Amino acid sequence: MTNVIEDLSDKDVxxxxxxxxxxxxxxxxVINGALRSLSQSGKAGVIARAxxxxxxxxxxxxxxxxxxxxxxxxxxxxxxxKISAKHSRKAIDLSNIPSHEATVWQSVKENPAxxxxxxxxxxxxEMENSLKIDDRLVKTQSRYIDSRNAFKLVNxxxxxxxxxxxxxxxxxxxxxxxxxxxxYDYGAxxxxxxxxFIRGIDSxxxxxxxxxxAIALLSSEKPPSGQMTVIMDGDISGLVAHEVxxxxxxxxxxxxxxSFLTKMSGVQIGSEAVTMIDDGSMVGRQGTIxxxxxxxxxxxxxxxxxxxxxxxxxxxxxxxxxxxxPTGNARAQDYNSRIFARMTNTFFxxxxxxxxxxxxxxxxxxxxxxxxxxxEDVVGGGVQATALKGYLIxxxxxxxxxRSMTITGKVLDILKTVDAxxxxxxxxxxxxxxxxxxxxxxxxxxPLMRGTMMIGGx
Amino acid sequence: xxxTDVANxxxxxxEKTGASQAEAFVTIVKTASVYIDNDIPKIGSLQSEIGAxxxxxxxxxxxxxxxxxATESVxxxxxxxxxxxxxxxxxxxxxxxxxxxxxSGSPDMFFDKRTANIANEDLIGKAMELVDxxxxxxxxxxxxxxxxxxxxxxxxxxxxxxxxxxxxIVFGFFTAKSEDSGKVGEGVQRCWSREIDTIxxxxxxxxxxxxxxxxxxxxxxxxxxxxxxxxxxxxxxxxILGTLIGSNSNAENVNTGSSAWTDTLGGSVASDTLxxxxxxxxxxxxxxxxxxxxGNPTQSxxxxxxxxxxxxxxxxxxxxxxDVSSTGNGFRRNxxxxxxxxxxQAGCRSSSLEVAPGTKSLDDIIGEIDRGIxxxxxxxxxxxxxxxxxxxxxxxxxxxxxxxxxKQVKYLLWVGNLLExxxxxxxxxxxxxxxxxxxxxxxAFPGTEIVGQ
Numbered sequence: 001m002t003n004v005i006e007d008l009s010d011k012d013v014x015x016x017x018x019x020x021x022x023x024x025x026x027x028x029x030v031i032n033g034a035l036r037s038l039s040q041s042g043k044a045g046v047i048a049r050a051x052x053x054x055x056x057x058x059x060x061x062x063x064x065x066x067x068x069x070x071x072x073x074x075x076x077x078x079x080x081x082k083i084s085a086k087h088s089r090k091a092i093d094l095s096n097i098p099s100h101e102a103t104v105w106q107s108v109k110e111n112p113a114x115x116x117x118x119x120x121x122x123x124x125x126e127m128e129n130s131l132k133i134d135d136r137l138v139k140t141q142s143r144y145i146d147s148r149n150a151f152k153l154v155n156x157x158x159x160x161x162x163x164x165x166x167x168x169x170x171x172x173x174x175x176x177x178x179x180x181x182x183x184y185d186y187g188a189x190x191x192x193x194x195x196x197f198i199r200g201i202d203s204x205x206x207x208x209x210x211x212x213x214a215i216a217l218l219s220s221e222k223p224p225s226g227q228m229t230v231i232m233d234g235d236i237s238g239l240v241a242h243e244v245x246x247x248x249x250x251x252x253x254x255x256x257x258x259s260f261l262t263k264m265s266g267v268q269i270g271s272e273a274v275t276m277i278d279d280g281s282m283v284g285r286q287g288t289i290x291x292x293x294x295x296x297x298x299x300x301x302x303x304x305x306x307x308x309x310x311x312x313x314x315x316x317x318x319x320x321x322x323x324x325x326p327t328g329n330a331r332a333q334d335y336n337s338r339i340f341a342r343m344t345n346t347f348f349x350x351x352x353x354x355x356x357x358x359x360x361x362x363x364x365x366x367x368x369x370x371x372x373x374x375x376e377d378v379v380g381g382g383v384q385a386t387a388l389k390g391y392l393i394x395x396x397x398x399x400x401x402x403r404s405m406t407i408t409g410k411v412l413d414i415l416k417t418v419d420a421x422x423x424x425x426x427x428x429x430x431x432x433x434x435x436x437x438x439x440x441x442x443x444x445x446x447p448l449m450r451g452t453m454m455i456g457g458x
Numbered sequence: 459x460x461x462t463d464v465a466n467x468x469x470x471x472x473e474k475t476g477a478s479q480a481e482a483f484v485t486i487v488k489t490a491s492v493y494i495d496n497d498i499p500k501i502g503s504l505q506s507e508i509g510a511x512x513x514x515x516x517x518x519x520x521x522x523x524x525x526x527x528a529t530e531s532v533x534x535x536x537x538x539x540x541x542x543x544x545x546x547x548x549x550x551x552x553x554x555x556x557x558x559x560x561x562s563g564s565p566d567m568f569f570d571k572r573t574a575n576i577a578n579e580d581l582i583g584k585a586m587e588l589v590d591x592x593x594x595x596x597x598x599x600x601x602x603x604x605x606x607x608x609x610x611x612x613x614x615x616x617x618x619x620x621x622x623x624x625x626x627i628v629f630g631f632f633t634a635k636s637e638d639s640g641k642v643g644e645g646v647q648r649c650w651s652r653e654i655d656t657i658x659x660x661x662x663x664x665x666x667x668x669x670x671x672x673x674x675x676x677x678x679x680x681x682x683x684x685x686x687x688x689x690x691x692x693x694x695x696x697x698i699l700g701t702l703i704g705s706n707s708n709a710e711n712v713n714t715g716s717s718a719w720t721d722t723l724g725g726s727v728a729s730d731t732l733x734x735x736x737x738x739x740x741x742x743x744x745x746x747x748x749x750x751x752x753g754n755p756t757q758s759x760x761x762x763x764x765x766x767x768x769x770x771x772x773x774x775x776x777x778x779x780x781d782v783s784s785t786g787n788g789f790r791r792n793x794x795x796x797x798x799x800x801x802x803q804a805g806c807r808s809s810s811l812e813v814a815p816g817t818k819s820l821d822d823i824i825g826e827i828d829r830g831i832x833x834x835x836x837x838x839x840x841x842x843x844x845x846x847x848x849x850x851x852x853x854x855x856x857x858x859x860x861x862x863x864x865k866q867v868k869y870l871l872w873v874g875n876l877l878e879x880x881x882x883x884x885x886x887x888x889x890x891x892x893x894x895x896x897x898x899x900x901x902a903f904p905g906t907e908i909v910g911q
Binding site for chain 2: 022031032034035036037038039040041042043044045054055056057058059060061062063064065076080081083084087088089116117118121125138139175177180181182183184225226227252253256257258260334336338372373375377379380382383384386403404405406408409410435436437454455456457458
């Protein structure tokens with residue numbers, strides 16, 4: 001790879017890189033007591049990129065890597081970049097970006113690849129078995145995944161990198177049925193960590209909490225609808241952080257003026273209680289990365305500080321265009337995918353209220369719990385965040401259990417109404433798509449947050 | 459690489475090393491794509507991926523492994539599959555892999571040579587045709603992607619299945635931003651086809667521009683309308699109705715008791731205006747092939763006829779549990795992302811869900827509604843298929859009052875229960891469109907609510 005990059009001598013190409021990725025791992029799933037899937041994967045691919053003007057060409061393959069094949073790929077990438085560059089309006093100069101030389105192998109206490117498959121099966125079966133606490137649970141399911149992504153990257157400014165990312169995940173789902181009423185609950189724990197992370201989960205209480213959640217939801221009520229006081233748990237506040245402020249802070253959306261936050265640097269966009277961060281360098285979070293897909297180290301970026309909008313998440317290109325340092329947020333799903341500005345671990349920072357104080361201080365409202373899905377609105381600054389469940393709050397106490405609901409509104413209005421922020425952070429790991437695809441591992445999080453927003457559920 | 463040879467080696471070696479049954483799925487995917495960024499082709503891309511998935515069975519113990527094969531040999535893949543099958547636990551419900559069955563038609567009957575071989579330059583030209591039709595003084599195209607994939611696969615198993623098929627998929631996703639007098643808005647358009655030359659990119663661009671501009675007029679919806687008829691454009695209705703029907707007709711969900719329509723065969727589940735077919739041989743379907751990804755022949759299965767639930771759909775595993783024949787619904791392939799599917803085990807999934815079109819135009823449907831809403835775009839339409847509950851943020855919609863479209867609205871939720879709504883007086887349009895795995899028209903859903911600030 002290094003020789004091929006060093007041999008590149010096309011004067012139209014101002015930057016190029018080659019990235020090789022190998023993915024190995026184990027996935028298993030248990031449904032209603034039976035091991036329904038057990039798989040181990042081994043895939044590898046390489047992608048070459050070239051920049052001409054302001055346009056990129058890229059070519060990828062899963063064929064065996066040879067000098068000849070890499071030359072062929074880079075040549076193809078350059079050819080495609082030149083075709084696109086006929087529409088180019090300017091040149092992007094990446095020649096002064098920092099270069100990095102390092103080999104970073106993740107330190108784990110227990111490498112999942114060295115843990116016997118039998119032990120992983122036993123754990124998944126135990127988790128699933130712990131869900132069976134009631135005859136009304138018609139479908140119980142557990143899932144275990146470990147993966148190791150190993151990367152090699154070289155580029156024309158001199159970066160020579162090798163690193164890996166090891167992640168582990170455990171998940172349970174319980175579906176309850178009573179007559180024609182069906183409800184479900186789920187739990188998921190994931191981390192950039194080895195098998196020690198999975199061992200640290202109390203699988204019985206983890207599963208039983210989910211099973212009890214599904215049973216309880218059978219007698220839940222329809223949520224109220226309209227504008228009201230809402231307390232978001234850390235999972236939902238993290239979802240709002242991620243979907244709205246997070247995606248709109250991705251600098252590729254800013255350099256083209258699509259983001260509603262484009263001209264907001266230094267502007268008070270929320271109450272002083274609101275601080276939001278993206279941090280790819282946190283220890284052991286699902287979205288933590290030693291380097292992004294362009295070889296920039298993962299780092300911490302303060303997006304909102306005490307309500308004032310501060311910073312964006314950058315690729316090499318957006319950093320150069322905006323005259324700032326790259327932040328390590330250039331990420332690709334895999335060797336087949338494009339690189340663009342993405343989040344890592346994104347969260348609202350904690351405040352000084354205890355969780356109980358926030359509930360007790362709320363006369364009428366809804367406490368929304370556990371995220372199901374969300375969708376960004378980078379242009380309009382709206383939010384759709386769907387929660388699994390919640391509680392009606394009356395005179396400072398949680399009362400009726402409510403079934404799934406969606407919160408929405410304009411985030412710049414919502415953030416200004418935030419008047420209470422909890423002192424405990426909660427993180428959830430998962431995957432994030434941009435637009436409707438390009439999924440990467442991330443986490444989002446936050447404390448309990450209280451504000452005014454619109455809510456509704458079917 | 460010859461897919462048939464690789465599949466044969468994987469199965470043969472598995473049998474030699476002690477597998478009671480083995481199944482190999484080998485695929486090659488080639489994709490050309492272009493990403494639009496701020497009105498220009500920002501990234502052009504060419505991808506080639508070869509991969510194999512191997513199911514290695516020892517009695518009722520199953521191990522699955524996948525590989526891109528460049529960094530390991532066929533023997534390595536078989537050894538890994540065998541090692542995990544040995545330590546796997548018994549799946550008591552597993553019966554057998556599929557027996558060979560005659561699949562009619564040519565393996566390339568859903569393959570379009572022009573789409574498979576399109577050059578990046580031509581693809582960029584198509585995308586820019588759309589961009590040029592969208593742009594105006596107040597409208598830009600900040601994001602877009604267009605890709606054309608060819609997918610060829612071969613599946614072989616120990617019982618004599620030895621068959622393949624190939625197809626093509628085109629997918630496009632574009633957003634337009636409008637900005638005028640301090641107001642901003644966004645329009646979204648997607649396109650899907652098996653044949654790139656059937657897509658009218660100028661027409662899509664014009665529609666995208668129109669959507670982006672009309673959103674500028676939107677005002678926040680205030681209050682709540684109960685018992686409201688919501689007319690959903692095909693892109694939105696197909697997603698939400700497709701999820702409901704696709705999930706509840708899925709034999710895997712039926713057999714595990716997590717379908718709302720378990721034990722409902724022959725019963726009324728929807729309005730008598732609704733007829734839905736799962737068609738693995740749909741002329742326009744992106745999943746269409748002569749066989750599914752387990753090698754079973756594909757077919758057309760009527761799921762709902764005039765509102766009555768007629769059938770579920772089955773892959774090989776669920777069919778053998780239910781003592782019926784597979785309906786050819788064992789899939790690994792995906793309608794949108796062609797890469798990486800060799801690493802996924804076949805499961806029971808819908809092929810193309812086709813709603814039988816009605817006779818009404820969009821104007822006819824709107825003309826019959828006293829009070830309702832016409833929704834062209836949600837943040838992302840979702841429904842809990844088990845309970846039927848939904849609550850979706852509306853991003854582009856107009857109110858319907860006394861048979862006419864009136865005010866453009868924003869900042870509202872559409873809420874209700876879809877299992878209940880589809881039992882009401884649904885109106886089915888005549889304007890079939892393909893979206894993902896669904897071919898559906900404009901549909902009016904009664905008995906729902908819209909909630910504003």
